Amino acid sequence: MAKINRLSGFPELLPSGRVIEQHILDTAREIFELHGFLSLETRSVEPIDHMQRNGEIDKEIYVLRRLHATADEADPGLGLHFDLTVPFARYVLEHAALLEFPLRRYQIQKVWRGERPQEGRFREFTQADIDVVGKDTLAFHHEVEMAVVMSTLLATLPIPRARLQVNNRKLAEGFYLGVGAADTQGVLRVIDKLDKIGPDRVGALLETEAGLTPEAAAKCIALAAICTPDATFVDQVRALGVRNDLLDQGLSELSAVVTGANAERPGSVVADLRIARGLDYYTGTVYETQLVGFESVGSISSGGRYDNLASDEGQRYPGVGISLGVSRLVSILLAKDLVSASRAVPSAVLVAVTDELSRPASESVARRLRERGIPCEVAPSADKFGKQIRFADRRGIPYVWFPATAADSTEGDTIKDIRSGDQVDADATNWQPPLDDIKPRVFATPDSSAASKESW
Amino acid sequence: MAKINRLSGFPELLPSGRVIEQHILDTAREIFELHGFLSLETRSVEPIDHMQRNGEIDKEIYVLRRLHATADEADPGLGLHFDLTVPFARYVLEHAALLEFPLRRYQIQKVWRGERPQEGRFREFTQADIDVVGKDTLAFHHEVEMAVVMSTLLATLPIPRARLQVNNRKLAEGFYLGVGAADTQGVLRVIDKLDKIGPDRVGALLETEAGLTPEAAAKCIALAAICTPDATFVDQVRALGVRNDLLDQGLSELSAVVTGANAERPGSVVADLRIARGLDYYTGTVYETQLVGFESVGSISSGGRYDNLASDEGQRYPGVGISLGVSRLVSILLAKDLVSASRAVPSAVLVAVTDELSRPASESVARRLRERGIPCEVAPSADKFGKQIRFADRRGIPYVWFPATAADSTEGDTIKDIRSGDQVDADATNWQPPLDDIKPRVFATPDSSAASKESW
Numbered sequence: 001m002a003k004i005n006r007l008s009g010f011p012e013l014l015p016s017g018r019v020i021e022q023h024i025l026d027t028a029r030e031i032f033e034l035h036g037f038l039s040l041e042t043r044s045v046e047p048i049d050h051m052q053r054n055g056e057i058d059k060e061i062y063v064l065r066r067l068h069a070t071a072d073e074a075d076p077g078l079g080l081h082f083d084l085t086v087p088f089a090r091y092v093l094e095h096a097a098l099l100e101f102p103l104r105r106y107q108i109q110k111v112w113r114g115e116r117p118q119e120g121r122f123r124e125f126t127q128a129d130i131d132v133v134g135k136d137t138l139a140f141h142h143e144v145e146m147a148v149v150m151s152t153l154l155a156t157l158p159i160p161r162a163r164l165q166v167n168n169r170k171l172a173e174g175f176y177l178g179v180g181a182a183d184t185q186g187v188l189r190v191i192d193k194l195d196k197i198g199p200d201r202v203g204a205l206l207e208t209e210a211g212l213t214p215e216a217a218a219k220c221i222a223l224a225a226i227c228t229p230d231a232t233f234v235d236q237v238r239a240l241g242v243r244n245d246l247l248d249q250g251l252s253e254l255s256a257v258v259t260g261a262n263a264e265r266p267g268s269v270v271a272d273l274r275i276a277r278g279l280d281y282y283t284g285t286v287y288e289t290q291l292v293g294f295e296s297v298g299s300i301s302s303g304g305r306y307d308n309l310a311s312d313e314g315q316r317y318p319g320v321g322i323s324l325g326v327s328r329l330v331s332i333l334l335a336k337d338l339v340s341a342s343r344a345v346p347s348a349v350l351v352a353v354t355d356e357l358s359r360p361a362s363e364s365v366a367r368r369l370r371e372r373g374i375p376c377e378v379a380p381s382a383d384k385f386g387k388q389i390r391f392a393d394r395r396g397i398p399y400v401w402f403p404a405t406a407a408d409s410t411e412g413d414t415i416k417d418i419r420s421g422d423q424v425d426a427d428a429t430n431w432q433p434p435l436d437d438i439k440p441r442v443f444a445t446p447d448s449s450a451a452s453k454e455s456w
Numbered sequence: 457m458a459k460i461n462r463l464s465g466f467p468e469l470l471p472s473g474r475v476i477e478q479h480i481l482d483t484a485r486e487i488f489e490l491h492g493f494l495s496l497e498t499r500s501v502e503p504i505d506h507m508q509r510n511g512e513i514d515k516e517i518y519v520l521r522r523l524h525a526t527a528d529e530a531d532p533g534l535g536l537h538f539d540l541t542v543p544f545a546r547y548v549l550e551h552a553a554l555l556e557f558p559l560r561r562y563q564i565q566k567v568w569r570g571e572r573p574q575e576g577r578f579r580e581f582t583q584a585d586i587d588v589v590g591k592d593t594l595a596f597h598h599e600v601e602m603a604v605v606m607s608t609l610l611a612t613l614p615i616p617r618a619r620l621q622v623n624n625r626k627l628a629e630g631f632y633l634g635v636g637a638a639d640t641q642g643v644l645r646v647i648d649k650l651d652k653i654g655p656d657r658v659g660a661l662l663e664t665e666a667g668l669t670p671e672a673a674a675k676c677i678a679l680a681a682i683c684t685p686d687a688t689f690v691d692q693v694r695a696l697g698v699r700n701d702l703l704d705q706g707l708s709e710l711s712a713v714v715t716g717a718n719a720e721r722p723g724s725v726v727a728d729l730r731i732a733r734g735l736d737y738y739t740g741t742v743y744e745t746q747l748v749g750f751e752s753v754g755s756i757s758s759g760g761r762y763d764n765l766a767s768d769e770g771q772r773y774p775g776v777g778i779s780l781g782v783s784r785l786v787s788i789l790l791a792k793d794l795v796s797a798s799r800a801v802p803s804a805v806l807v808a809v810t811d812e813l814s815r816p817a818s819e820s821v822a823r824r825l826r827e828r829g830i831p832c833e834v835a836p837s838a839d840k841f842g843k844q845i846r847f848a849d850r851r852g853i854p855y856v857w858f859p860a861t862a863a864d865s866t867e868g869d870t871i872k873d874i875r876s877g878d879q880v881d882a883d884a885t886n887w888q889p890p891l892d893d894i895k896p897r898v899f900a901t902p903d904s905s906a907a908s909k910e911s912w
Contacts, residue, residue, distance in 0.1 A: 010500075018495055139837060
């Protein structure tokens with residue numbers, strides 16, 4: 001276990017876990033920037049009333065108060081943000097005059113929710129979001145793009161296969177209207193419980209709480225059972241015999257996302273008509289993602305199209321976005337030992353020190369290596385060389401450098417690969433380690449990778 | 457101005473400012489990793505009583521409370537951390553059994569202080585810290601190393617010259633004991649006000665509040681006036697005629713830091729005996745850093761040696777660290793327009809779209825460029841090419857790619873450098889932009905750089 005968790009819900013990683021998280025964050029940033037998303041951060045706090053208007057999860061907000069706030073000090077009503085979408089929408093509205101639209105941004109930050117911690121669910125966690133927001137309008141093809149970019153990222157990471165499931169709010173809402181539902185949000189909320197309570201109890205709730213006929217309830221449950229790796233879901237929905245214009249639009253959009261994303265990245269996306277998403281603000285495509293074999297932990301990447309989140313008087317900024325739950329993903333990877341790193345420290349080389357008087361000579365070697373981009377550190381004390389080698393070994397540092405002053409019988413510097421034991425002459429102005437050794441490598445743990453492949 | 461500030465003390469950057477901040481964070485990380493510091497993060501919250509014990513700034517803490525906390529819910533007494541040193545010391549104690557010492561770590565995170573916002577002083581801001589912590593002991597040479605690493609970072613950044621000032625707590629405390637002070641902390645607190653209230657009022661306070669004789673007070677003020685670019689401060693201190701063993705140790709240590717750091721990086725460090733630092737936990741070397749020409753904003757990089765912060769029954773973890781105030785530095789750079797970026801978006805290429813039907817062809821070009829590490833985006837709409845070129849121009853994207861389907865009379869793809877207007881044939885499988893164009897470049901603003909050079 002690379003994680004210790006003394007304050008429930010506020011996870012902290014050891015160096016061996018952090019190097020894996022860092023690799024995921026670096027890869028996310030690289031993929032996002034390759035796709036032209038610029039980096040933004042928003043402040044960590046938002047007015048509570050703004051979050052309550054847009055979030056529907058007010059009970060989870062952490063409120064801030066200055067420890068020594070005076071009694072007459074007005075309470076500014078600030079809380080820590082619980083996601084990155086609501087703050088980004090506020091940012092867009094606030095700074096719109098100085099932004100270029102459509103705005104493509106990624107945002108990697110911590111968010112906080114005061115809910116009960118459980119597996120994969122934390123009170124403080126890191127998300128990596130991309131969104132595209134337009135002024136007045138936003139072309140539909142961005143709803144395809146979100147799925148393509150996230151599926152590219154997930155396929156680039158050294159993790160088990162991820163299953164990106166897509167649905168469409170218009171499809172569901174149109175269908176519910178088509179079977180005669182008066183409160184489509186209410187139907188959606190009940191359908192969202194399918195995984196938890198099963199179809200029988202959902203059917204009963206659809207009748208008692210959402211006022212559907214038994215026949216209509218059965219059709220809603222049948223709709224949620226439809227899941228296809230291509231656009232064949234359209235025929236299956238049609239076969240249920242429900243007709244509605246909004247449903248048609250939803251079918252057409254979902255069909256375009258599944259077909260378009262799979263054309264770009266074959267097999268990357270499935271249409272899953274059970275996906276509902278908890279938040280009210282989505283209006284079109286919605287995304288969820290399961291890590292195959294670890295579905296119980298919940299979605300590791302979610303998002304959707306929102307037409308009304310960043311809008312004020314007379315000006316609309318429709319958007320679409322998708323978020324990677326970095327902390328949840330990392331917690332699965334570490335708990336199941338799915339990913340490993342060649343080392344936790346950046347140093348590729350430990351420069352040995354013969355005695356404290358010759359430390360400047362060792363520092364000089366280190367300086368010349370760093371000038372050529374080779375991370376290294378100088379031994380903290382002039383212990384016996386065997387002890388300095390063990391110092392490197394315990395940290396996974398692959399090379400130990402012995403400056404000339406340290407040489408036993410040779411005249412120049414030598415470097416030892418402590419994995420093979422090979423020791424050769426070396427010059428700090430031109431010695432170069434293999435590319436693979438310069439930075440810590442992060443890779444699927446050999447055993448678990450084999451195991452996962454079998455189950456794919 | 458690239459910054460808008462609607463919630464006082466919680467700054468947010470526009471894309472043009474964020475790209476500069478990101479460059480500073482990337483450079484810090486690069487320099488830290490080249491020197492063998494591993495990345496760690498601590499949770500954002502700490503028990504309030506722990507922060508009060510170690511921080512002396514309890515009034516500035518933001519306390520957390522769940523918005524809908526029930527009346528019978530025990531208050532967990534958590535607050536947002538106000539720096540990265542106190543949380544790191546707690547992390548070391550908590551996880552010591554699983555860490556290798558000496559531990560070299562960097563930590564780049566936001567911190568929060570509920571104090572009144574003013575120039576360069578925020579309620580939420582980002583710090584970039586390095587620390588080395590040993591078990592039982594920590595070699596003195598790490599106190600030299602901190603100055604060298606930070607001075608290397610500051611010299612690598614495209615910013616005005618920074619002046620790293622070093623002092624030593626033992627030197628000051630020993631001197632104060634030597635002139636007969638009973639409360640050395642009290643003397644230190646008064647001396648810390650020199651910049652604000654001047655030597656006359658400090659002299660008076662040293663007599664009334666710290667109980668010094670007029671002669672002793674004068675000597676303390678004379679000590680604070682000593683500032684040398686080398687070890688000659690030793691003779692100046694000796695000339696004041698004060699004798700004390702702790703003073704001798706401080707003189708020897710400070711001398712070693714100034715001499716050692718300037719041997720590694722000539723002219724990087726000055727001994728400035730006025731530097732006091734506000735926090736109680738420093739026990740040896742202390743660091744502060746002024747940006748030359750912008751001293752009024754305060755220190756942009758501070759730290760020191762702490763022997764007792766991360767210690768519990770029977771086990772001590774002495775450390776030394778230095779912190780870069782990223783938000784403060786960025787706020788100066790943006791307010792004074794000292795640093796510029798070639799563009800705010802990552803895209804080096806905008807792939808034009810002839811009509812929506814041929815969008816997949818444009819996506820295919822983009823995919824092939826991305827495979828070779830060239831960031832790009834596809835035009836959001838199939839507008840007239842003139843409009844697509846202006847889209848790129850407004851964002852600083854240097855190249856527009858026209859897929860073959862878009863060609864007027866030629867047969868293959870073409871690419872246009874919209875700065876020069878040059879348009880040439882290109883193949884997405886091998887076209888390569890100049891290295892300088894692949895990522896946004898961040899550099900000292902030409903005008904301001906010339907101006908600063910004159911004043912250096």
